[in-house]
């Protein structure tokens with residue numbers, strides 16, 4: 001059996017204060033999703049693709065966590081029957097306890113090894129799941145076969161740099177903008193995502209996020225893409241205690257200033273797009289040659305073999321960082337041991 005990367009603890013999910021907990025950010029995201037600051041993507045999806053009840057008969061919810069989204073799709077009568085899986089037994093138990101009489105089937109599975117019957121679903125829903133998948137190519141291939149030819153794949157996901165390893169220029173912009181903010185909103189805990197800590201906390205986080213769109217387009221036609229940016233604002237607002245402590249009247253204009261700069265820098269490609277809402281349809285059967293599919297699968301297996309040799313990193317730079325931190329840790333331990341001898 002293939003050894004895959006799965007989360008070791010679900011406690012890292014649904015924690016902390018994220019930028020999208022702020023009403024101003026919700027409006028900003030809605031505007032970018034749908035052109036209407038009061039319309040979230042799920043409402044947009046329902047209005048355009050499921051105007052009458054139970055348009056979709058059997059939908060799959062990827063890595064569904066505590067199950068809020070499958071419950072919402074059932075409650076809104078977008079889908080008749082939901083199939084939902086996750087790796088975390090704790091989150092599955094929570095989802096099961098909140099299910100009530102809804103027609104949702106939960107099960108535990110690893111997205112890296114899962115399989116489905118051909119044409120089993122007419123809808124697949126991904127909310128922040130694909131950026132946790134190690135064997136992304138394999139999964140997307142499996143999903144394309146599991147979807148009926150006229151089925152839909154709706155996504156909202158993090159598509160930014162792999163393992164949140166932002167470029168020097170990007171991070172310099174974020175840091176400089178933070179320095180210029182009034183002190184009542186300046187992020188005091190702003191720090192670059194530390195790769196060794198990221199791997200230790202959740203080795204699945206953003207594992208191949210930067211490859212989601214490209215890999216998806218091998219097996220699906222992406223018919224719509226609505227980027228919601230975040231390259232600046234996500235960093236300045238997420239886990240920023242000061243912002244969340246401000247009175248709404250004081251907060252509003254300051255947050256809006258950050259968001260308008262986020263929009264500007266994203267449009268000018270000065271910071272990467274971190275989040276996107278996009279819709280895809282499976283490519284026609286046999287349109288991807290068998291030998292091409294085989295090549296993609298082989299490439300992916302090789303990539304993961306190399307990553308295992310590089311201590312879980314997919315880049316040489318990442319590997320050097322991990323080695324350096326391992327050495328520093330060993331030297332520190334030696335120093336402590338010497339003190340006691």
Ligand SMILES: C[S@@+](CC[C@H](N)C(=O)[O-])C[C@H]1O[C@@H](n2cnc3c(N)ncnc32)[C@H](O)[C@@H]1O
Nearest residue numbers: 063064065086087088109110111127128132204
């Ligand atoms: C960011 S959360 C999103 C959860 C849910 N989709 C939502 O929107 O609330 C990522 C989820 O992916 C799950 N996950 C991560 N790696 C997985 C894997 N290899 N197989 C199945 N689930 C996985 C986690 O347990 C977690 O519930």
